[in-house]
Amino acid sequence: MTYFLRSLILSITLLTPTLWAASGSKILLIVNKDPITEHDLAQRIKLITFSAGDQVKIGDSQKAEILNSLVQERLQLQAAKLKKIDVTSAEVDGALKDMAHDNNMTLDQLVALLKSNGISKETLATRIRAQIAWARYIRQQYAPVVYVSEAEAEKALQKMKIDKATKQYLVSEITLIARDQNQEAQLEASANSLIADLKSGAKFEALAQQLSKSSSAAKGGDLGWMAISQLEKAVADKVEKLSIGQVSAPIKVSGGYKIIKVRDIRHTGQTGPxxxxxxxxxxxxxxxxxxxxxxxxxxxxxxxxxxxxxxxxxxxxxxxxxxxxxxxxxxxxxxxxxxxxxxxxxxxxxxxxxxxxxxxxxxxxxxxxxxxQPKPVIHTKDDVLGNLEQERFGRQAAREIQKLMSSAHIESKNETARRMLKL
Structure with a gap:
């Protein structure tokens, strides 16, 4: 390589942060060479307050968690790219169209609504792209580990059939993952702030979709119907004490915290008024x-x-x-x-x-x-198998993002960002 070419490449590398700043938005962080700017943070804050409701109060702990989410999003996209996992624009637009349809709108109407609230289509599209890519990455990496045998599913199904009065809970989750042990106190404060927002009327599903680090985030945190035996013990102990519509206090789990909402409760094989x-x-x-x-x-x-x-x-x-x-x-x-x-x-x-x-x-x-009046719930082996797989994939996703964060090179370009993430 000639001296001129080496100099040119070096100049481009050194100038990149300056070009980003010159484009009108200062760089806050560089995550493995990918920048996160003030504009990125401001757009994500607008998206969260728009989708979850004005009840969300964006204080320092919330900003820290939103910035942390942007960091993890960059890492998810980087990990997927290394494995040559590609999410096409058509797939992202398809997900956006589904979102619009669920809200009785066309895609153009959804984009116009976002624009009227100062949010670009790309802000939401980037979040969706990361969710799709991450789900594929986790399945590709951990399918052999997460394998649930026919015998396991059959055993779990028979256990449910023995007790016809088994309670099932329609559960949603918000999972927050700490970068390391030093961040856990800050993470608990963030979880408590989210709970305060939820009590003020913020939408659980919207906060889960924007901030949760679990693979269930793409579905607004929805875990579906779960028996207590299908939940990890720390979560199960709290869920049993919740009534319909209630939200748990922060639950300490491996690598971080969970917030659980019980949306409904039913008894297997029974129906009532x-x-x-x-x-x-x-x-x-x-x-x-x-x-x-x-x-x-x-x-x-x-x-x-x-x-x-x-x-x-x-x-x-x-x-x-x-x-x-x-x-x-x-x-x-x-x-x-x-x-x-x-x-x-x-x-x-x-x-x-x-x-x-x-x-x-x-x-x-x-x-x-x-x-x-619905028919009594009758579970199949496929239902049980799907729930077991989902729970195991969720655990692996939490471990993987924590591993990526601990090995990432995160360079702070802003004192506020450095203080927020305790870098």
Whole structure:
């Protein structure tokens, strides 16, 4: 290699951080040569407050955990790249379209909504790309270790069949991983801050998707239905004491902390009145307690016509024509609904509207599309096998990210970032 070429390469290497800074955003950290900028941090903070709710208070501990998440995200993408794991733009767009569909929007509408809140599409796309790549990486690396035999699955299934009254818990998790033992106290403080946000009304699923280090983050932390015997002991001990809708205190586990939410509880092989599954459509009309009396009075006849609808299609069409935001929800178990919604829909028959409710966000009218009593839960060997695999992959993912963090070269370019991550 000529002296000129070596000099040129050296110049490019030395100039790279300066170019990033010159682009309008200062570099906070360099993670194995990949920069994290002030812009990256600001965008992720906006995404979290937008998706989880304004109840999230971004203090120093939250900023530290968000920055820590960005570091781990870089490491996940780097690890996947080394194994030639590629996530295409089409796959990311497909995941974004699914997300938009779940929120009754098109992809263009989702992107426009993000933009109106100061969030670029790429900010969300990067997070999704990392989640997909990391899930593939963990499966590729640990499939032989995580193998669950037919005999193991059959044994677990028979154990569940013996006790028909076995409780099952619909569980979600947020997993926080410490870089090393020195970070554990800071991590516990971050976990307590997240719990305070959740108690103030922040959305568990959104925080899990943005901050959790488990492979379940891609599904908003959802672990599905789990028996106590399928959970690690530290988690199982806490879950047994939680009621539907409750969130645990930080649970110390190997490598970090978990926050657990119990979304529902059921008994295997049994159903009761609270097991009824309800599908409903809600329309949110643009009038609030602060609206002028004349405005409310003017909309009253139109809303009365919507309330009088007798089919979901008619209800949606009339509500949409009144500029209401329409949302569909399918097959939600009565017991897992928030108290106010449960009381609202419990006595309303299918094909009718529940009593309209005025909220600070608008007037909400709920149309009951369908009510049905589900059949008793019957587990198959495949169900048990899937749960066992998921739990084992989750443990391996936590160990792997901690290993990557302990061996990473993280260079701080900012005193605040250095203090946040205790570098």
């Amino acid at each position: 609270d097991d009824v599954e309800i599908s409903f459509t809600q329309a949110i009309f643009p009038i609030t307690p602060d609206s002028a009396p004349d405005e409310i009075e003017a909309m009253a006849p139109t809303i009365q016509k919507v309330v009088a609808c007798t089919s979901p299609t008619e209800f949606s069409q009339r509500a949409t024509a009144c500029n209401a935001v329409v949302q569909n929800t399918s097959h939600v178990r009565l017991a897992s609904m928030p108290d106010q919604l449960r009381q609202l829909v419990k006595g309303t028959p299918a094909g009718k509207c529940a009593q309209p409710v005025m909220t600070p966000n608008g007037l909400i009218v709920t149309f009951i599309c369908d009510k049905r």
